[in-house]
Amino acid sequence: MQTVRATYEIETALDVETVAATIANEQSSGTFVKVARETAELRERYAARVAGIDELEPSGLPPLPGASGDWAHARRARVMVDFPLHNMGPSIPNLLAAVAGNLFDLREVGALRLVDLDLPQAFAERYPGPQFGVRGTRELTGRPSGALLGTIVKPSIGLSVADLADLVGELAEAGIDFIKDDELNGNPPDAPLAARVAAVMPVLKASADRHGRMPMYAFNITDDISRLEANHDLVRDAGGTAVMVCVATLGLAGVEHLRRRCELPIHGHRTMFGAFSRSPQLGIDFLAFQKLARLCGVDHLHTNGIHNKFYESDAQVLRSIAAVRTPLFGGYETLPVLSSGQSAALAHETYAAVGTTDILVMAGGGIHGHPMGSAAGVRSMREAWDAAVAGEPLHDRAAKVPELAAALDLFAGRPPGAAQS
Numbered sequence: 506m507q508t509v510r511a512t513y514e515i516e517t518a519l520d521v522e523t524v525a526a527t528i529a530n531e532q533s534s535g536t537f538v539k540v541a542r543e544t545a546e547l548r549e550r551y552a553a554r555v556a557g558i559d560e561l562e563p564s565g566l567p568p569l570p571g572a573s574g575d576w577a578h579a580r581r582a583r584v585m586v587d588f589p590l591h592n593m594g595p596s597i598p599n600l601l602a603a604v605a606g607n608l609f610d611l612r613e614v615g616a617l618r619l620v621d622l623d624l625p626q627a628f629a630e631r632y633p634g635p636q637f638g639v640r641g642t643r644e645l646t647g648r649p650s651g652a653l654l655g656t657i658v659k660p661s662i663g664l665s666v667a668d669l670a671d672l673v674g675e676l677a678e679a680g681i682d683f684i685k686d687d688e689l690n691g692n693p694p695d696a697p698l699a700a701r702v703a704a705v706m707p708v709l710k711a712s713a714d715r716h717g718r719m720p721m722y723a724f725n726i727t728d729d730i731s732r733l734e735a736n737h738d739l740v741r742d743a744g745g746t747a748v749m750v751c752v753a754t755l756g757l758a759g760v761e762h763l764r765r766r767c768e769l770p771i772h773g774h775r776t777m778f779g780a781f782s783r784s785p786q787l788g789i790d791f792l793a794f795q796k797l798a799r800l801c802g803v804d805h806l807h808t809n810g811i812h813n814k815f816y817e818s819d820a821q822v823l824r825s826i827a828a829v830r831t832p833l834f835g836g837y838e839t840l841p842v843l844s845s846g847q848s849a850a851l852a853h854e855t856y857a858a859v860g861t862t863d864i865l866v867m868a869g870g871g872i873h874g875h876p877m878g879s880a881a882g883v884r885s886m887r888e889a890w891d892a893a894v895a896g897e898p899l900h901d902r903a904a905k906v907p908e909l910a911a912a913l914d915l916f917a918g919r920p921p922g923a924a925q926s
Contacts, residue, residue: 506589506591506628507580507590507591507625507626508588508590508625509587509588509590509593509600509604509623509624509625510556510585510588510623511585511588511604511619511621511622512583512585512619512620512621512622513528513584513586513608513618513619513624514561514581514583514616514617514620514621515528515575515581515582515584515614515616515617516564516568516579516580516582516614516615516617516618516786517562517572517579517613517614517615517616518572518573518574518576518577518579518615519573519613521558521560521580521584521676522558523613523841523855524613524614525555525582525584525586526555527681528553528555528586528588528608528611528615528617529552529553529555530552530553530608530814531607531608531611532553532588532603532604532606532607532608532835533551533552533553533588533589533592533603534547534548534551534553535772536643541578542657543620548770549557549675550591550915551589551591551592552589553586553587553588553589553592553603554586555584555585556584556585556586556587556702557583557584558584558585559583559584559724560580560581560582561581561582561583562581563579563580563581564581564616564785564786565613566616566785566786568615568788569614569615569616569766569787571612572613572614572615573612575611576615579615581616582787585622586779588603588604589727590625590627593656594627595625595627595628595630595631595632596631597628597632597761597797597800597801597843598757598914599680599822599853600624600688601725601757601797602621603636604619605645605789609787609788616785616787616876617631617786617787618786618787618788618790619788619789619790619793619794620685620790620792620793621790622793622797623664623682624796626834627908628800628834629800629834630850631651632761632798632800632801632802632836633802634800634801634802634833634834634836635763635770635802635803635804635837636653636764636767636770636771636804637770638804638837638839638840639838640678640771640836640838640862641657641770641804642721642804642805642840642865645721645746645747645770646682646683646717646718646719646720646721646746647717647718647719648682650862650893651801651862651894651895652655652852652862652864652865652890653682653683653840653862653864653865653866654681654682654683654686654865654866654868654883654886654887655681655683655684655865655867655868656676656681656683656689656867656869656872656873656879656882656883657684657685657686657844657867657869658673658684658685658690659687659873661687661689661690661871662687662689662690662693662696663695664696665696666700666703667697667704668694668705669701669705669819670705670707670708672879673705673709673722674708674711674712675718675879675880676714676872676879676883677708677709677719677720678712678851678880679879679884680883680884680887681720681724681864681872681883682720682721683720683747683867684720684721684723684882685720685722685723685724685725685727685747685749685772686723686749688725688727688749688776689722690725690749691726691728692728692736692886693724694798697907698724698725698736698739699739702724702739702740702745703743705724706724706745709722710744719746721746721747721770721817722745722746722747723747723748723749723770723772723805724736724740724745724747724748725748725749725750725751725774726739726740726748726749726924727749727751727752727754728907730755730759730762731764733750733763734766735765736748737766737767737768737769738761738772740769741769745769746769746770747769747771747772748763748767748769748770748771748772749771749772750763750771750772750773750774751775751776751777752773752774752780752798752803752806752837753776753778753780753799754776754864756800756926757797757798757801760798760802760803761800761801761802761892763802764802767802770804770805771802771803771804771805772803772804772805773798773803773805773806773807773842774802774807775794775807775808778791779815779816781794782794783816791808791821791824791825791828792824792825792828795808795825795828795829795839796828796833797834798839799829799839800833800839804839804840805840805842805865806829806840806841806842807837807842807844807867808822808826808829808841808843808847808857809822809825809843809844809845810822810843810844810845810847810851810866810867811823811843811854811855811858811864812846812851812854813844813845813846813847814845814846815846819858822843823858825841826843826859827866828862830861840863840864840865841862841863841864841865841867841876842864842865842867843855843865843867844866844867844869846870846871847866847868847917848861848868848871848886848912848916849871849882849885849886849909849913849916849918850887850888850889850899850911850912852866852886852890852891852893852899853889853898853899855893856890856893857893860896866886866890868875868882868886871886871912871916872885872886873892875908875911875912875913875915876911876915877907880912881908881912882912883907884907884908884909885908885909885911885912886905887907888902888903888908889902889909894921895908899913900913
């Protein structure tokens with residue numbers, strides 16, 4: 506029998522073994538009481554089964570609202586449950602109904618988190634995954650080696666399409682590899698997608714004519730599913746080389762719908778993912794999420810970067826980057842996207858920690874906040890990463906490159922998320 510193994514971290518004031526059995530029962534053939542037609546034969550074929558329980562140290566945190574029992578006696582454990590594949594078939598929406606479903610509502614648990622999924626080969630046969638990945642992205646950007654360096658259009662919203670075109674021209678001339686719309690800027694009335702495409706693509710093509718390579722621009726096409734194809738076709742027909750979607754807001758099924766019809770790399774933004782993942786007591790871990798996003802077809806996936814301005818620790822970020830780089834079913838190559846609070850000051854530390862240049866490093870404020878302008882911000886990033894890969898100390902390179910020196914003066918030692926003065 507083919508199975509899906511779901512791994513949870515739970516905390517409960519009740520008997521752990523009983524609660525684990527409740528989880529398996531609730532999400533397969535059983536309910537809170539025995540029913541007449543749940544025969545032994547039916548249970549044998551359809552019941553989920555507890556595959557293992559590893560006791561963990563209690564968290565010391567209070568229980569989620571409505572939890573049963575005396576929390577003074579709370580126990581914490583990692584629980585593995587095997588679900589028969591024929592219960593849901595190789596379908597991600599139905600998979601999530603099975604392995605997550607009502608579990609977060611159970612009174613028996615005071616904490617429950619889905620931390621990983623082991624999926625059978627049937628999912629690889631059903632979901633094609635990324636079309637382009639690292640190698641395809643490198644080919645389209647004309648950057649065969651080195652870290653791919655990118656930026657986000659800033660200000661996030663409110664920029665006129667004329668100003669957007671000027672900014673893109675400056676970035677392209679500075680040698681940026683990748684530019685993307687902000688996740689806040691999808692198809693607003695003041696700067697609709699069609700107008701942005703019409704303003705940006707001639708600038709990129711003109712730069713490509715001069716330099717022989719065109720930066721990849723990921724237009725944010727996030728929208729209702731019924732509009733995805735038209736949004737994609739608009740970008741494709743204008744000569745664009747990437748589209749961006751917000752994975753959590755669009756939904757995994759929406760990403761898969763786009764992938765089936767898509768001819769361009771899909772840049773997967775993780776906005777709103779913290780709502781599912783930030784609490785250590787509730788939700789879905791990035792380790793599980795990234796597998797599903799890759800199956801659905803994202804070519805790039807945001808992981809955050811070290812010293813970021815959000816809640817994740819460096820250890821969590823590095824674990825996420827490693828997860829995205831780990832082969833899935835022997836493939837599903839996806840480019841990790843390091844973002845949030847990134848600047849030239851972090852190049853050496855990041856390279857030492859990740860040990861690869863098969864990453865896309867995104868700097869918004871780290872480029873546009875440069876005191877000498879956005880083009881200088883691009884050069885500071887490029888010089889810092891070239892020095893990191895060459896093993897040249899950052900300050901030795903900065904002594905020769907004014908743009909890098911200025912970036913270090915501004916960003917080195919700045920606390921993550923600190924406001925500009």
